[in-house]
Amino acid sequence: MTLKEEAISAQDRIDAQSDPSELHKPLLDNKTILLMNLGFFGVNYAMGLQQTAISPLFAIIGANPEDLPLLNLAGPITGLVIQPIIGVLSDRTWTRWGRRKPFFVSGVVLAALMLFLFPFVSALWMAVLLLWLLDAGANTGMEPYRALISDKLRLSQRTTGYLLQGVLIGGGAVVANVSLFIFQQMITGTNAAGVPHWVPATFWVGAFFLLLSVAISAAKTKEIKPSDEEIAHIRSLPKHPGAVFGEIFHAVREMPLGMHKIGLVYAFQWYGLFVWWQFGSLIIGNSAFGVNTGVHGYNETPAYLEAVGWTGLINGWYALVAMGAAIVMIPLAKRFGAKNVHAVALLIAGVGLSFFPFVHDKYLMFIPMIGLGIAWASVCSLPFVMVTSMVPAARIGVYLGILNMMIVVPQLIETVTFGSIYAHLLGSDPTKAGVFIGVMFVLAGLAATWVNPPKASDESSLMPLGSPRRMTSVYNRVIVGSDGTPASLATVGHAAGIASAAEARLVVVSAFNADGAPSGQRPRGGDEHEELYGERAAQAAVERSVQELTKERFKLIERRIVAGTPAQALLEVAGDNPDNLIVVGNRGVGAADGEALGSIPREVVRNAVCNVMIVQTSPSGGSHRVVPGAASGG
Structure with missing residues (x-):
């Protein structure tokens, strides 16, 4: 599924909260x-x-x-x-x-x-x-x-x-x-x-x-x-x-x-x-x-x-x-x-x-x-x-x-x-x-x-009658991590929507392990975090993430490749500016069955100076929604 389709899917689930019949209609x-x-x-x-x-x-x-x-x-x-x-x-x-x-x-x-x-x-x-x-x-x-x-x-x-x-x-x-x-x-x-x-x-x-x-x-x-x-x-x-x-x-x-x-x-x-x-x-x-x-x-x-x-x-x-x-x-x-x-x-x-x-x-x-x-x-x-x-x-x-x-x-x-x-x-x-x-x-x-x-x-969320209520000047940058997995692409789609509404710069971050991949290591699939080894792999993940966004004419996009763990990379890019927003998925390394948060969102929430928004991603990758009240301040 493309990033555009992931973003549409997320919006469809929001629409379905008021009209469940929306999900019975196929995308055309x-x-x-x-x-x-x-x-x-x-x-x-x-x-x-x-x-x-x-x-x-x-x-x-x-x-x-x-x-x-x-x-x-x-x-x-x-x-x-x-x-x-x-x-x-x-x-x-x-x-x-x-x-x-x-x-x-x-x-x-x-x-x-x-x-x-x-x-x-x-x-x-x-x-x-x-x-x-x-x-x-x-x-x-x-x-x-x-x-x-x-x-x-x-x-x-x-x-x-x-x-x-x-x-x-x-x-x-x-x-x-x-x-x-x-x-x-x-x-x-x-x-x-x-x-x-x-x-x-x-x-x-x-x-x-x-x-x-x-x-x-x-x-x-x-x-x-x-x-x-x-x-x-x-x-x-x-x-x-x-x-x-x-x-x-x-x-x-x-x-x-x-x-x-x-x-x-x-x-x-x-x-x-x-x-x-x-x-x-x-x-x-x-x-x-x-x-x-x-x-x-x-x-x-x-x-x-x-x-x-x-x-x-x-x-x-x-x-x-x-x-x-x-x-x-x-x-x-x-x-x-x-x-x-x-x-x-x-x-x-x-x-x-x-x-x-x-x-x-x-x-x-x-x-x-x-x-x-x-x-x-x-x-x-x-x-x-x-x-x-x-x-x-x-x-x-x-x-x-x-x-x-x-x-x-x-x-x-x-x-x-x-x-x-x-x-x-x-x-x-x-x-x-x-x-x-x-x-x-x-x-x-x-x-x-x-x-x-x-x-x-x-007000209609699809076609506002008056001037849309924007979040202008609330955030300078919206920072989101991506490793190229479907769950991370959906998270990027959410972040892009927030950045567009806030007229803020979208920063897509990809973290990589500078050491070589351990022998016999197989990358995780599905919705879990996939660790990236080497700068080239991180660059490919970032490009995949922003490809659909550039097709949709998002202008204010910044790409960042950072050596280190995903949580460290997001915190480093966000810095100490409280006017930034970090958007992160709830799943990742360390998220056991039944746990709401993985190790990456836990570390980000614990150490971030700026607000953090958690995006809910199910194990199947089919359900994505913003968790109400999940934003926290540093």
């Missing part, structure tokens, strides 16, 4: 996690088409700009009703095909069918009906799919899962929006209803990607089967409407404080996003293509149709930016706090969007949209990591459904209010609508800064 490699998330590429190709193309399609077949919010009512209503219900039902379901798969596969098939039929609409009522069915399918599939990721991944791997998910979400949106622009350039002409011929091509490609990516994910991902007792409990839970809505009500009442805080920010950010998706083509058409949206028939002009294609390119650009930003978003949030990073991302987007309507060069429009890309990367990753790390595993489905309610309620409010706001307050001016969107994002960012993080006992 990145390829498996990628294939498990692949369906999000197709799902967000479809969502990208909906966000960019549906409102322009409504306009092309005769909708007034003021009516666009109400025509898009399907998304908020279906999300508000369907996702929490599906979340509860999937939590309370187990079939031969799994818990989540029956829901997200059936939902995706319905959504793909609606994408295939959408280009054939010839009247506004037909388009609205298909949009309702499309959103019903998407909402049936989305929440169980997100819950599946949490079901499969341990807490220690969940950030990787959501990071890859964010990249694939961005990739699907990029391809969808760019395809709108490319097909518009390649395919000309319209049908009898005035719908351009390039619309069917993009929607049919979207249906193909949606089915293919989800089929691969479903085929390559096997759900973890609950125990017989768990299956019996799941099947005993009532599934009638009263029980389902009762579970949702109780989940809302018991919702963690952090979710209430996320909901405050969501109110502004999702209102603004929904306005952008509905009015983006009007804003771009008015600013860069000279489209007068107040003139009857503007929706049939070549300038507006060109603006629709350019909107796809602009949306593809911000999705591309989001793909890059997603790679650094979660590491930044772990360092500075999720709410701080999210607040900055929203404020950057708000400033850019406020200036966007005043950019009249279509090429310069890409610059302010960088901010929206950064914000979109944050929106698609940070809240889901925070929520899944703060709620019980058995209720992830319902809580992700409630999180979606926090998305759709602002959208629902937007659909019934923004039409009047646009007509009466903003004077049907797309430029003012663009500024309004920017203001919404600024308010969301300010709301995030006003959100106080919970007390330390309620």
Whole structure:
């Protein structure tokens, strides 16, 4: 087992203290996690088409700009009703095909069918009906799919899962929006209803990607089967409407404080996003293509149709930016706090969007949209990591459904209010609508800064809402010994985590016997201390210990090779500085069966001037944990 795996194993055991089911989940490699998330590429190709193309399609077949919010009512209503219900039902379901798969596969098939039929609409009522069915399918599939990721991944791997998910979400949106622009350039002409011929091509490609990516994910991902007792409990839970809505009500009442805080920010950010998706083509058409949206028939002009294609390119650009930003978003949030990073991302987007309507060069429009890309990367990753790390595993489905309610309620409010706001307050001016969107994002960012993080006992260890409580300046150096055995590698993993949190230098010490190895001497294996003979053996032990740490980009690492006993080496390196910390395993030479400490930790604790932390290592090497209260001062 590598040092990285040892460190993950130690963290998993800490996580298992609050959720024992964590240890039943296998550690997955990145390829498996990628294939498990692949369906999000197709799902967000479809969502990208909906966000960019549906409102322009409504306009092309005769909708007034003021009516666009109400025509898009399907998304908020279906999300508000369907996702929490599906979340509860999937939590309370187990079939031969799994818990989540029956829901997200059936939902995706319905959504793909609606994408295939959408280009054939010839009247506004037909388009609205298909949009309702499309959103019903998407909402049936989305929440169980997100819950599946949490079901499969341990807490220690969940950030990787959501990071890859964010990249694939961005990739699907990029391809969808760019395809709108490319097909518009390649395919000309319209049908009898005035719908351009390039619309069917993009929607049919979207249906193909949606089915293919989800089929691969479903085929390559096997759900973890609950125990017989768990299956019996799941099947005993009532599934009638009263029980389902009762579970949702109780989940809302018991919702963690952090979710209430996320909901405050969501109110502004999702209102603004929904306005952008509905009015983006009007804003771009008015600013860069000279489209007068107040003139009857503007929706049939070549300038507006060109603006629709350019909107796809602009949306593809911000999705591309989001793909890059997603790679650094979660590491930044772990360092500075999720709410701080999210607040900055929203404020950057708000400033850019406020200036966007005043950019009249279509090429310069890409610059302010960088901010929206950064914000979109944050929106698609940070809240889901925070929520899944703060709620019980058995209720992830319902809580992700409630999180979606926090998305759709602002959208629902937007659909019934923004039409009047646009007509009466903003004077049907797309430029003012663009500024309004920017203001919404600024308010969301300010709301995030006003959100106080919970007390330390309620804070998420995986993804802190506020700035992480660091041990900065507590220790100058964290000193740990290693002889290359699995137990010592696990101890080094613990020490590295402490050094990272304290922003201290990690010193890896390897002691060696300068005399030659006695004839017939066989080194001890397993978890016991292995005596090293000669400087070369000690150097090899140190290099093995730090190899995985350097791969993980730990910067402040010092290697020390010392002649003498391990305890003497640790004490010599620590010196008389009380601001150091020695981390040592409990096992070693002299630890008889049943004894808690070997001779090395006993001698270190007895003679150290600085604090000492003892790491518990079982004889099998499979259980590693920090012994509570084992730190002692000299």
